[in-house]
Amino acid sequence: GAGVSQSPRYKVAKRGQDVALRCDPISGHVSLFWYQQALGQGPEFLTYFQNEAQLDKSGLPSDRFFAERPEGSVSTLKIQRTQQEDSAVYLCASSSTGTLQETQYFGPGTRLLVL
């Protein structure tokens, strides 16, 4: 079956621009996660949804970062007024019901470069 998909795969933005990154989770998966992976580092948690409810946004680095999942499926991560330090790969993951034992399945990521 189809895995997690993300678009765009690559995004170049000028500093100060707003960007929107899309995630399509595996069909029927209840839980959705966003992670940020800086160059040479492991992924770091940004935010977590259970259906349309954003249950944890403790990892969002600033109020410029905003995520939504209005219908409990597709999610969008929006970054306002992008800064150079926002350059990273943004990974989306989904899991079936969100229990702690479950495997998270990752998409290919969106590589964001802020100039």
Next chain:
Amino acid sequence: AQSVAQPEDQVNVAEGNPLTVKCTYSVSGNPYLFWYVQYPNRGLQFLLKYITGDNLVKGSYGFEAEFNKSQTSFHLKKPSALVSDSALYFCAVRAGQTGANNLFFGTGTRLTVIP
């Protein structure tokens, strides 16, 4: 607090030799441990996980990992390395039962299998 350490940034091994990628963790309570592999320009692919039960866990592509509670380790192993195993490997942990739903990742270990 939860954390993962991957003490080796780089591991080189000859094709056909056994390989080990090391991981140690720190977590309150029982850990749930995961290994993922990342190929260039691709997302994280799940290899295996430890939730409970047998300390030796078998996963995809001939990989296995041994959970050692006393040493708080979860090293990834494979009896005979292939050139195609060359990739970036991430260990991740989640605190069981009461932990946050997100994964905490190590900084990754780059495995190079030399023909």
